[in-house]
Amino acid sequence: MTVFGHALSGYARKVVPPECTVLTQGIDVRKVALHWVVRAWRPDGTGFTIDYGIHEVHGTRYGSDDGLDVAVKRAILARLEATHETELLTVSGQRMPVDLTLIDAGWRTTAVYSACAEAGLGVMPIMGFGKSAGCTQASFADVQRRTQDRRPGDGWFLSRKGKLWLVCADADRWKAWEHDRWMTSPGKPGCMTLFGQASERPDRLSADEKSHHSYARHICNEVEIEEPYQDTIRRRWKAKSENTHWLDASYYSDVAANMKGIRLAGPVVSKPTRAIPAATVSAAGSAARQRVSLGQLARAAQS
Numbered sequence: 001m002t003v004f005g006h007a008l009s010g011y012a013r014k015v016v017p018p019e020c021t022v023l024t025q026g027i028d029v030r031k032v033a034l035h036w037v038v039r040a041w042r043p044d045g046t047g048f049t050i051d052y053g054i055h056e057v058h059g060t061r062y063g064s065d066d067g068l069d070v071a072v073k074r075a076i077l078a079r080l081e082a083t084h085e086t087e088l089l090t091v092s093g094q095r096m097p098v099d100l101t102l103i104d105a106g107w108r109t110t111a112v113y114s115a116c117a118e119a120g121l122g123v124m125p126i127m128g129f130g131k132s133a134g135c136t137q138a139s140f141a142d143v144q145r146r147t148q149d150r151r152p153g154d155g156w157f158l159s160r161k162g163k164l165w166l167v168c169a170d171a172d173r174w175k176a177w178e179h180d181r182w183m184t185s186p187g188k189p190g191c192m193t194l195f196g197q198a199s200e201r202p203d204r205l206s207a208d209e210k211s212h213h214s215y216a217r218h219i220c221n222e223v224e225i226e227e228p229y230q231d232t233i234r235r236r237w238k239a240k241s242e243n244t245h246w247l248d249a250s251y252y253s254d255v256a257a258n259m260k261g262i263r264l265a266g267p268v269v270s271k272p273t274r275a276i277p278a279a280t281v282s283a284a285g286s287a288a289r290q291r292v293s294l295g296q297l298a299r300a301a302q303s
Contacts, residue, residue, distance in 0.1 A: 007182065008208060009048055009193035016040045016090045017048050022260045025083060025101040026126075026252025028245040029072060029112060031060050034079055035218075035245035038088070038098060039253045044189040045264035047181055047257070050088065051195070052215060052246060055079040069111035076103060076115040080123060099260050102126040102167055102252040113164055125164065126252050128171030131237055140170040156255050167255060172237060174251040176224060181254075189265040218246035 011017050020040035028035040038051040055078065059071035080101065088096050105112040105125035116125050129140040143150045143157035151158040155177075156169040181192035194215070196208025221241040226233050 007193055008196045008198045010197060011195055013195045014051050014088050016050060016088055016096050018091060022257060022262055023088060023096055023098045024253045024256035025098050026249035027103045028248040029104040029107055032057055034075055035249045036079060037246060037249040037253050041257045041262045045262055046189055047192045049194045069108055072108045072111040073115045080119050100256040102256045104248060117164055124167050126167040126169055128169050130170060130172035154258055169255050174254055178251045178254055215246050218243055222247055
């Protein structure tokens with residue numbers, strides 16, 4: 001059995017596994033395409049990536065922004081229509097709708113706001129704040145109390161933008177939370193898996209395992225690293241490549257799940273980027289090295 005095979009659920013694409021109560025979707029917006037991820041969730045935080053893909057943005061031209069907002073809005077609405085038409089079925093054949101879709105509004109904000117307003121309930125814009133790649137600002141300032149224009153959440157808050165509510169998320173925390181899900185042992189509450197069947201042979205990848213190669217690379221193309229800083233060891237995010245679009249879409253779906261009431265059954269292990277004593281890192285390092293990283297998944301898929 002390959003490391004990558006441990007991340008496959010055994011369920012077919014678009015099948016909602018038993019005991020899942022919430023479906024969410026995250027959409028990352030680019031000039032030429034939308035990267036999207038759909039997930040099913042159990043109440044204990046166990047997640048299943050049941051579908052993902054790319055929706056092309058038509059009507060854009062290289063080196064020009066003419067008509068870009070119109071093209072982006074049209075693509076978003078088309079993706080939402082496709083979501084509505086897609087049959088996401090439980091193992092007993094019952095159809096389940098996507099409860100909440102969060103759409104990246106950090107780029108072409110006006111177009112995304114307009115699409116969300118037209119789409120209505122169940123669709124909201126999101127912006128990530130933090131030190132990792134693609135963030136709107138370099139820090140996330142949490143909201144402690146509810147006001148007319150702001151509503152606190154759990155690693156996110158709502159900010160009123162006219163008739164819309166913008167989801168402002170702690171990107172560093174949620175990317176770490178995303179990675180933690182893949183590093184949780186399969187079968188334990190809070191683990192994350194992909195649709196498909198693993199190979200029955202330890203020396204070969206199945207067709208499903210091979211098909212997830214690009215997705216796995218996106219997830220692990222940005223990682224938290226530990227480096228010396230003055231008299232401590234600090235954590236920071238390092239991007240290995242610009243291809244992190246499915247990572248962003250995935251953590252958007254995580255935030256959406258949290259907004260719909262999904263919580264881990266045990267203690268939360270995700271932590272924001274911060275400085276930590278060198279001795280603490282040394283003691284924890286040996287234990288951390290025993291865990292399965294998504295980087296191993298990508299390397300296994302590449303072999």
